[in-house]
Amino acid sequence: MDNQILKVNGLTMDFGGIRALNSLDLDVNRGEIVALIGPNGAGKTTFFNCITGIYAPTEGEVYLASPGSDTKVSLKGLKPNQVTEKGLARTFQNIRLFAKMTVLENVMIGRHCRTKATVLGAVFRNRTTRDEEQSILETSYDILEKVGLEQYVNEFANNLPYGAQRRLEVARALATEPLLLLLDEPAAGMNPQETIELEKLIKEISSEGQSILLIEHDMTLVMSLSDRIFVMDYGKKIAEGTPVEIRENPAVIKAYLGEDVDA
Amino acid sequence: MDYFIELLFSGLTRGSIYALIALGYTMVYGIIGLINFAHGEIYMIGAFTAFIVATVLSIYGFPLLAIIVIAGVAAAVWSSAYGYTIEKIAYKPLRHAPRLSPLISAIGMSIFLQNYVLLAQTSDFLPFPELIPDFEFMEPVAHIVGSSDLVILITTTVVMLILTYIIKFTRVGKAMRATAQDRTMAMLVGINVNQIISATFIIGSALAAIGGLLIASHIGQINFYIGFIAGIKAFTAAVLGGIGSIPGAVLGSLVLGLTESFATGYVSSDYEDVFAFSLLVLILIFKPSGLLGKAETKKV
Amino acid sequence: MLLIKELKKALGVALWFIFLTFPIMVIKVDPIERIIRYRWENAAYVAIVAFTAYLVMSFFKMRKLRVTADKKEVKKSQNVIYSILNNKKQLTVLSFAILAIAIIFPHFFSVYQTNVMTTALMYVVLGLGLNIVVGMAGLLDLGFVAFYAVGAYSYALLNYHFGLGFWVVLPIGGALAAIFGIILGFPVLRLRGDYLAIVTLGFGEIIRLILENWGEFSQGPSGISNISRPGFFGMDFSLETSIMYMYYIMVIGVIVTIFIVNRLQDSRLGRAWIALREDEIACQAMGIDKRKTKLAAFSLGAFWAGLIGVVFAAKTTFINPASFTFLESAIILSIVVLGGMGSIIGVILGAFILILMPEYLRALSEFRMLAFGGVMVAMMVFRPQGMIANIRRTYKFEKQE
Numbered sequence: 001m002d003n004q005i006l007k008v009n010g011l012t013m014d015f016g017g018i019r020a021l022n023s024l025d026l027d028v029n030r031g032e033i034v035a036l037i038g039p040n041g042a043g044k045t046t047f048f049n050c051i052t053g054i055y056a057p058t059e060g061e062v063y064l065a066s067p068g069s070d071t072k073v074s075l076k077g078l079k080p081n082q083v084t085e086k087g088l089a090r091t092f093q094n095i096r097l098f099a100k101m102t103v104l105e106n107v108m109i110g111r112h113c114r115t116k117a118t119v120l121g122a123v124f125r126n127r128t129t130r131d132e133e134q135s136i137l138e139t140s141y142d143i144l145e146k147v148g149l150e151q152y153v154n155e156f157a158n159n160l161p162y163g164a165q166r167r168l169e170v171a172r173a174l175a176t177e178p179l180l181l182l183l184d185e186p187a188a189g190m191n192p193q194e195t196i197e198l199e200k201l202i203k204e205i206s207s208e209g210q211s212i213l214l215i216e217h218d219m220t221l222v223m224s225l226s227d228r229i230f231v232m233d234y235g236k237k238i239a240e241g242t243p244v245e246i247r248e249n250p251a252v253i254k255a256y257l258g259e260d261v262d263a
Numbered sequence: 264m265d266y267f268i269e270l271l272f273s274g275l276t277r278g279s280i281y282a283l284i285a286l287g288y289t290m291v292y293g294i295i296g297l298i299n300f301a302h303g304e305i306y307m308i309g310a311f312t313a314f315i316v317a318t319v320l321s322i323y324g325f326p327l328l329a330i331i332v333i334a335g336v337a338a339a340v341w342s343s344a345y346g347y348t349i350e351k352i353a354y355k356p357l358r359h360a361p362r363l364s365p366l367i368s369a370i371g372m373s374i375f376l377q378n379y380v381l382l383a384q385t386s387d388f389l390p391f392p393e394l395i396p397d398f399e400f401m402e403p404v405a406h407i408v409g410s411s412d413l414v415i416l417i418t419t420t421v422v423m424l425i426l427t428y429i430i431k432f433t434r435v436g437k438a439m440r441a442t443a444q445d446r447t448m449a450m451l452v453g454i455n456v457n458q459i460i461s462a463t464f465i466i467g468s469a470l471a472a473i474g475g476l477l478i479a480s481h482i483g484q485i486n487f488y489i490g491f492i493a494g495i496k497a498f499t500a501a502v503l504g505g506i507g508s509i510p511g512a513v514l515g516s517l518v519l520g521l522t523e524s525f526a527t528g529y530v531s532s533d534y535e536d537v538f539a540f541s542l543l544v545l546i547l548i549f550k551p552s553g554l555l556g557k558a559e560t561k562k563v
Numbered sequence: 564m565l566l567i568k569e570l571k572k573a574l575g576v577a578l579w580f581i582f583l584t585f586p587i588m589v590i591k592v593d594p595i596e597r598i599i600r601y602r603w604e605n606a607a608y609v610a611i612v613a614f615t616a617y618l619v620m621s622f623f624k625m626r627k628l629r630v631t632a633d634k635k636e637v638k639k640s641q642n643v644i645y646s647i648l649n650n651k652k653q654l655t656v657l658s659f660a661i662l663a664i665a666i667i668f669p670h671f672f673s674v675y676q677t678n679v680m681t682t683a684l685m686y687v688v689l690g691l692g693l694n695i696v697v698g699m700a701g702l703l704d705l706g707f708v709a710f711y712a713v714g715a716y717s718y719a720l721l722n723y724h725f726g727l728g729f730w731v732v733l734p735i736g737g738a739l740a741a742i743f744g745i746i747l748g749f750p751v752l753r754l755r756g757d758y759l760a761i762v763t764l765g766f767g768e769i770i771r772l773i774l775e776n777w778g779e780f781s782q783g784p785s786g787i788s789n790i791s792r793p794g795f796f797g798m799d800f801s802l803e804t805s806i807m808y809m810y811y812i813m814v815i816g817v818i819v820t821i822f823i824v825n826r827l828q829d830s831r832l833g834r835a836w837i838a839l840r841e842d843e844i845a846c847q848a849m850g851i852d853k854r855k856t857k858l859a860a861f862s863l864g865a866f867w868a869g870l871i872g873v874v875f876a877a878k879t880t881f882i883n884p885a886s887f888t889f890l891e892s893a894i895i896l897s898i899v900v901l902g903g904m905g906s907i908i909g910v911i912l913g914a915f916i917l918i919l920m921p922e923y924l925r926a927l928s929e930f931r932m933l934a935f936g937g938v939m940v941a942m943m944v945f946r947p948q949g950m951i952a953n954i955r956r957t958y959k960f961e962k963q964e
Contacts, residue, residue: 052848084850096845098838102955109838113850115831119859122830123823129830136831141960154957176850298757311587318592319599337586344583356944363703364943366757367900370705371939374893378933383587383605390594491889495768498761533776540765540772547762548750 002070003029005180005211006051006088011060013043013050013235020046022235023060028180030065033202033212035222038232039255044215045093047232048184052090053080064088065179085113087179091169091186093215099158103149106157106168107140110175140175147171147201163194167201174205181205183214187221195221223247231255269407270528271521276412276481278520279419283474284497285504285512286426287346287467293443293507294463295358300369301349302471303494304376307487309342309472310391310479311380317392331394338472345376346468347461355457373491380487387486394480411481422473423513426466430509435462443507492536499543505556514554573617580613581606623945665814669807677810679922681878684813685871686914688820690898691907692867695824697896698904698953699833700860701840702752703760705892706767710740710865712774712887714872719787719882720780729793729877733870740869744862752857767892774884786883790876809878816874817911820867824907827863829956836860837905890932897935900942903949912950 006028013021020043028034036044050057053075063072064086075083089110098106115136121129144150147167152160157168166186173181186202187195199221206212206225216222222229222243229246231239233255239246246252284306291299317334325333353372357365395411430436442449442459450456478493479485496519504515519539526538546553588605592598669677689711696704714736721727721735751762774781781787792805793812800808827833835856838846847853876882894917902913917938921931942949 054844054848079852080844080847081850081852084848089850090848092845092848096842096848098841098845100841100953100955101834101837102957104958105834105837105955109834109846109849109851112831112835117831119827119832119863122827122832125826133831137958150960153960154955156955172849298761308587314594315586315590315592318594318597319590322592322597322599341583341586348579348583353940353944360943360947363701363756363760364947366703366760367896368940368943370893371897371900371936371941371943373936374890374932375936375940378930378936380587382929382933383584384591392594495765499765502758502761534772537769537772537776540769543765544751544762544769547754547758547765551754551758 002065002072004072005030005032005065006213007061007063007072008051009061009063011047011050011062012058013046013055014058020235021050021057021060024232024235024237026230026237026240028211028213029227031206031209031211032227033206033214033225035226035229036213036215036232037217037219037222037229038238042232043235044232045184046235048090048182048215051075051083052088052182053078053083067179081113084176084178087177088182089173089176089178089180090182091166091173091184093184093188095165095169097157097165097168097172099156101157102154103152103157103160103168104137104140104144104154107143107171107175108136110143110172111136111139114177143171143174146174146204148197163190163197166190166194166198170201170205174210178210180211180213183212183216185215185217187216187218199225265407266528270524272408272412273528274521274524275517276415276520277524278500278517279416280474280478280481280516281493281497281500281520282513282516283419283422283470283477284493285501285516286509287471288498288501289504289506289509289512290439290463290467292501293509294439294446294460295354295365296362297354297365297369298498299354299467300366300494301353301372301376302467303490303492303497304373304380305342305346305349305468305490306471306475306493306497307380307485307490308345308376308475309338309468310475310485310489311384311487312341312472313338313476314389314391314479314485317394321392327394327396330392334394335473335476338476339469342468342472342475343465346464346471350461350464355460373494377487377490384487388484389486391479391483391485393483394476411477415477415481418473418477422470426470426509429466435459439463495543496539499539499546502543502551502553503546505553508553508555511553511555518554569618569621572621573614576617577610577614580609584609662818669810674803674806678806679919681806681810681813683915683918684810684817685874685878686895686898686918687817687911688813688867689871689895690902690910690914691820691824692864692871693895694899694902694905694907694910695827695836695867696860696864697899698906698910699828699840700836700857701756702857702861703756704763704861704864705760705889705896706747706763706765706770707864707868707895708887708889708892709763709767709770710744710868711872711875711891712770712884713740713743713865714869715876715882715886716774716781716787716872717869718873718876719790722790722876723787728791729873733873736873737866737869740872741862741866743869744865745858748858748861752854752861764889764892767887767889771884771887774887781884784883784885786881786885788881790880790882792880793877809874813874816870821907821911828907832856832859840905893939894935897939899949901938901950903951903953905953906949906951909949909951909953 004027008024008026011021011024012019024047036047038044046055049055051062056077062075064075066073067087073086075086075088078086098109115132117129117132141150141153144153147170149164149167149171152164157165160168170183170186187198190198195218202212202225226243229241229243230237231246231252238251238255239249241249284302287302287305288299291297291302313334316337317330320330320333349372353368354365357368395414397405398410401408401410401413430439438449438454438459439462441454442456446456497516500516500519501512502515503519504511504513519542522542523535523538527535585606588609589602591600591602668680693704693707696702717736717739718729718732721732747766751759754762775784792800793808795808835846835851838849838851839853839856843853898913898917899910901917902911903909917935921928
């Protein structure tokens with residue numbers, strides 16, 4: 001039985017003359033938390049953008065497991081929304097919530113690709129549409145409860161405190177029922193207390209079997225969460241392994257040049 | 264063959280006037296990313312100011328040369344004043360608003376100015392005094408190329424050269440280019456961005472005013488509505504050349520002027536404006552970056 | 564001290580505006596009779612308006628600074644309308660009261676008034692239709708009038724050539740407009756917001772110019788006349804009755820539109836529109852098909868414009884291309900902007916204010932378009948959310964044990 005959920009082969013991305021990603025290989029197994037780290041500008045977010053269809057990679061293949069079958073589907077050439085439909089959902093480094101919508105509605109948007117009510121359904125509100133709407137509401141509320149935002153249900157998203165906004169991003173992505181959840185610097189800008197809560201949240205989500213790939217700069221968080229770590233620099237993978245292996249890898253220490261990796 | 268040359272010159276004349284207006288669009292777009300919908304109205308106000316000043320002076324019996332110079336300067340001064348004021352009222356407060364807000368504000372400003380001129384002056388077409396005399400040396404070719412075509416072409420060329428000099432070599436020009444590239448960075452290196460934006464509006468408006476003066480005396484009549492069509496066409500030209508690019512605006516204007524001239528000359532004059540609008544729609548759909556523009560990359 | 568400083572500034576602003584408006588406001592020349600008129604009184608008006616406007620603005624600016632310092636005050640000062648909107652019972656009572664007034668209206672007012680009210684109701688529906696496109700989905704459509712023209716011309720032509728009646732063409736006109744919306748939307752909806760605005764503007768003008776120039780098809784600028792009024796099971800109406808009939812058709816039209824738009828707003832699709840308006844990239848990343856969603860909004864908006872186009876042709880019994888200029892699009896847009904983008908109640912109020920005010924204040928009617936332009940600028944600068952901001956639906960959850 002193939003245990004891989006994501007398989008990336010030789011992913012390359014050129015912007016004009018600049019090679020932002022250079023033949024990158026990466027894989028995530030079912031139920032794992034994998035971290036992607038590297039100095040600023042190493043190409044981590046570009047990697048996310050490439051596999052989620054926001055950028056079209058110059059070369060390389062991205063495969064995602066498909067539920068209920070052993071074969072993987074290629075994500076090449078799919079639009080971002082199709083990628084999400086296939087089961088890859090993400091958060092954004094620079095928070096991109098729907099500011100003028102309520103917290104609950106933000107999560108409800110995540111349910112969009114798993115539901116199908118049409119214009120006619122919306123106007124006539126037949127049985128199926130009503131039931132579907134009810135299930136959207138319930139699922140969304142449950143997810144908000146899980147990330148601990150239930151007290152903000154009817155607030156506008158941009159009125160939330162910073163840490164809560166980051167968690168809402170996670171909640172919104174979870175609502176799409178992803179096979180693999182991509183977190184782009186979920187702890188960026190958080191204070192230590194918020195980071196600890198976030199760590200708890202990610203562990204909890206992971207314990208329910210959710211596979212996670214995250215980009216993060218907070219090494220304490222990365223070391224304590226990850227099963228495996230990939231290290232990037234200048235668009236290339238320079239190391240991969242368990243947290244212990246990475247900690248001792250000379251190439252990684254060199255890439256971070258004097259940065260205290262053990263911190 | 265004569266007909267071809269006639270169309271060629273009329274196309275170039277049209278094109279160079281579009282260029283004077285298109286530059287205002289492109290400069291403003293380059294610097295604040297706004298389609299200054301009211302720019303056509305600036306041009307219309309320039310034409311009206313020139314009309315009013317020229318008529319007053321001619322009633323008081325000023326010599327023709329004095330009328331041309333004073334009317335030209337007045338048109339440029341007042342258009343610039345309008346451009347400056349509009350930016351302060353309708354766009355500056357919206358600098359950090361969502362992208363569509365300043366555009367809606369600009370559309371409102373355009374409607375407001377049209378009706379302001381309509382109410383303060385008249386809705387009728389007004390005969391514009393003939394400022395450009397028929398030169399004697401042009402007589403042999405007058406049936407193909409009019410004197411005013413010649414004057415328009417020369418004036419536009421001179422204005423373009425001055426503009427190129429300003430943008431390439433003066434402090435203001437350099438600051439403009441810097442601001443267009445990266446506003447935050449420009450601010451950090453000590454450029455007064457508000458001043459530069461104002462300067463852009465002033466220069467763009469003055470160019471439009473010159474265009475207004477030239478076209479009004481070329482066509483011989485004006486009304487409050489001339490800004491709308493001219494504005495759209497100049498915008499088309501700016502987009503055709505690649506909005507934000509100054510040489511692009513000139514190139515796009517000439518291409519548009521020639522296309523219109525030949526299309527109306529050889530195909531049909533009924534659909535004159537349809538050609539321009541169709542061209543606009545087609546470029547935006549198929550090559551929104553235009554001939555000389557750079558494609559935008561989205562940041563995530 | 565502050566006051567004197569502000570007064571000085573206001574004086575400066577007034578002087579600047581006297582200078583600015585001098586050639587156009589003060590001088591008026593007659594180039595043929597060679598007469599110059601100096602209208603100095605206009606300079607005085609300009610000065611007074613600029614002076615007061617500046618003072619009023621700086622007053623509000625200062626008050627706003629004080630209010631934001633104390634956030635609680637903001638909540639208290641929220642007006643009555645919101646509290647009614649949030650109270651279901653009051654809202655129902657109010658709706659029925661308005662409905663009752665609407666029903667008896669033509670029996671108490673003249674035919675002329677009824678006709679004016681019908682026009683206002685048409686703009687309510689047009690505004691609500693455009694509100695789907697601009698307010699909810701955030702697509703600035705400056706060529707909305709093109710779809711209105713498609714509806715009007717489909718009724719006029721089908722009626723002229725084939726004698727088809729109002730009720731038959733009503734759905735056809737709407738559908739044709741929606742199809743036009745899809746055909747246009749397909750290539751243009753991938754464009755960025757401001758380009759989309761200009762392309763739709765260009766498209767609107769192209770449609771108008773074609774109607775004007777393609778005489779064999781549309782009878783050119785002279786237009787089509789003698790279009791049938793709507794019938795009612797073959798009955799013939801007097802002019803008066805048919806105006807009243809038209810009015811009731813529009814009352815029902817408005818009710819149906821409000822009902823549908825209201826349901827759309829809180830549906831899966833409506834949420835997708837708003838999300839799209841807020842952040843396109845995040846929206847796609849949440850699995851929403853950008854193109855399909857935009858196309859749905861665009862063609863639904865067009866559908867309503869088409870319907871009202873048919874009504875317009877039936878109401879005036881005469882149409883020509885001059886009714887479908889860019890200004891018409893701009894009027895509908897200013898209704899949406901004034902009312903509040905995305906807000907249904909706001910758009911309804913906006914339509915009544917902008918359409919009825921110039922009708923009843925005859926003296927002001929020549930300033931109509933001036934005011935429309937001014938309103939658009941002022942709203943963007945001072946109150947971008949419109950008169951009545953869109954409020955999102957709130958949900959209550961019971962804790963399950």
